[in-house]
Structure formats: C-alpha cells, structure tokens
Amino acid sequence: MKSLAELQAIRERAKAELNLRKENPNSARVLVGMATCGIAAGARPVLNAFTEEIAKRGLQEDITVTQTGCIGICQFEPVVEVEIPGEEKVTYVKMTPEKVARVVNDHLVNKNVVTEYTIGANT
Amino acid sequence: MRELSLNVMDVAQNSVRANAQLVTIKVEESEKNHSLSISIQDDGCGMTEEQLQQVIDPFFTTRTTRKVGLGVPLFKMSAEQTGGDFEIKSEVGKGTLTKASYVTDHMDMTPLGDINSTMSILIRCNPDIDFVFIHSTDNGSFTLDTRELREVLQGVSLDTPDVVEWINEFLEEQTRLIYGGANN
Numbered sequence: 001m002k003s004l005a006e007l008q009a010i011r012e013r014a015k016a017e018l019n020l021r022k023e024n025p026n027s028a029r030v031l032v033g034m035a036t037c038g039i040a041a042g043a044r045p046v047l048n049a050f051t052e053e054i055a056k057r058g059l060q061e062d063i064t065v066t067q068t069g070c071i072g073i074c075q076f077e078p079v080v081e082v083e084i085p086g087e088e089k090v091t092y093v094k095m096t097p098e099k100v101a102r103v104v105n106d107h108l109v110n111k112n113v114v115t116e117y118t119i120g121a122n123t
Numbered sequence: 124m125r126e127l128s129l130n131v132m133d134v135a136q137n138s139v140r141a142n143a144q145l146v147t148i149k150v151e152e153s154e155k156n157h158s159l160s161i162s163i164q165d166d167g168c169g170m171t172e173e174q175l176q177q178v179i180d181p182f183f184t185t186r187t188t189r190k191v192g193l194g195v196p197l198f199k200m201s202a203e204q205t206g207g208d209f210e211i212k213s214e215v216g217k218g219t220l221t222k223a224s225y226v227t228d229h230m231d232m233t234p235l236g237d238i239n240s241t242m243s244i245l246i247r248c249n250p251d252i253d254f255v256f257i258h259s260t261d262n263g264s265f266t267l268d269t270r271e272l273r274e275v276l277q278g279v280s281l282d283t284p285d286v287v288e289w290i291n292e293f294l295e296e297q298t299r300l301i302y303g304g305a306n307n
Contacts, residue, residue, distance in 0.1 A: 002289060004272075004275050007275045007276065007286070010279070010285045011276050013285065035194075039132055039133050040125075044241070044244065048244075
C-alpha cells in the first residue's frame, strides 16, 4: 500500500536533488491543447504519452509538459506546441500517442522538427 | 466525449480558470441503485445569475468569451440523456458547484472511463491548486487530498515526477479496492 511515509522519503530525495539542479533556464516546453475541443479529440492520451516518453528517457528536468487552452484551430486537435528556447515555436497537429515518440526523439532530443506532423504540412 | 472522465477534466478547467484554490471532485457510484453522480466544487470567482444562464446554453457563447462554451453543455447532456439530472450553482466570490447524476443502466450512458488519469493530469498540471478527490462505490470509498500530501512534502512540488508516480499508484491501488478487485 502507498503510504505517506513513502511520500516523506520522496520529499527527502527531492530536496537533496533540488540543490543540485535548481530551475533549468533552458528547459523546453511541450504544450498540449486541453480545452473542450482538444480533450474530445484525444488530447489526454497524447499528454500522457509525452509524460511517459520523457520520463523513460530521464528528461524531466529538461522538458516540461503542460496543458494549454484552445488556440483556435479546433479542427486540427489534438494540437501540441513545442517551444525550445532560442528556436521558433513549432505547432504539431492531429497528434496521436503513436506520433509522440518521434517528436520527442527527433525534435526535442535531436532538434530536427518532424515536418510531416506540423500544421504547415497538414493544411 | 467518449468518457465522462473527460467531461470532468474539461469542466474542472473552468475551476482552474476561475482562480480556485481548492477543487473538490466527488464520484459516487452505486451498482445497486444503478446510479452515478459526479460533482465538481470550487472556491473560485463564481458567476453571476446571468453568466450562469449563459454557460448552460451552448449557442449563447461567442468565441472570445472564454468562460462559456461547450464544456458545461456537453456535461449536462451526458447526464440528461440517461434520464439523470444536472445542476449548476454559483455565487460571485464564493465559487461554483456543478453536479451531474446518471442512470447507469440507461442505453445512452457514457462510461466513466479513466477518472484516475483525469485526476493525475489535473494535479500534475496545476501544482499550485489543491484538489480533493473522493471516489465511492458500494464497496467503500477513498479520498485523495493534496493538502495532506502538501503537508508531508513541505515545499516539494506536487508535480515532481516521483510524487506524480506516487499519486498514480495510490489512485490505482485504492480504485482496485473499491471496485472489489483482488489486492494484487
């Protein structure tokens, strides 16, 4: 059973690690559209896939995954925006959990935009 | 929406946008009574009587008015199409309560779906807001209260990966218990 004592241990570990890393100014951001349109189109499994893939690669400190509202292109949901400091924002459309691994690997890790998934290639 | 848990995620966003500090989400299931009720209560900015009328009318909305849209109407529809009830109460400065009740053996019942995933995302993406999640069935109930976790964590954020994992496993374990499944 999960206990609060276990949580205490996590706290101690997290506090020790916090001193080492602090805020990462170069962290990339993955924004998943999670308004009514995004949710209905399947944004939740996409967000979960990003979180899992990033955790699997141990990149939690370099990439934050967060939700955002409707950006007005509901017909292209699930929409995901990738922001890497110093680079132009990239908008991926009609995302699926299957496409996530490639975006993480090619774009977030190796800095090559997955052009075929972007809004430019789908309009 | 394919799952009611998605409606919950959607409607809970309204609480987030209303600057709520505490959002209480209650899911009460009873197989015996063929009933399910879902309530979302927040202490956010609330709405006026006039705004309240607008949220339940999908066609009154304009694209620029962020407070209104399809979220609440879809949630309302999901309940009413099963012969259930829907209510939304709000007071400016006090908060909003949204409650949907379902007749679960109705043909048009939408499955609850992965409510734990909804809670996990809500907590992870809004680490500064407190959530209380209460889930009950005929077999029992459990509560996840982020205020209690916060007390233990002493400043360590709720979106720390290890904490998120703890929350996920806690939800999974407790859910298995109240659904009467074998304990591992």
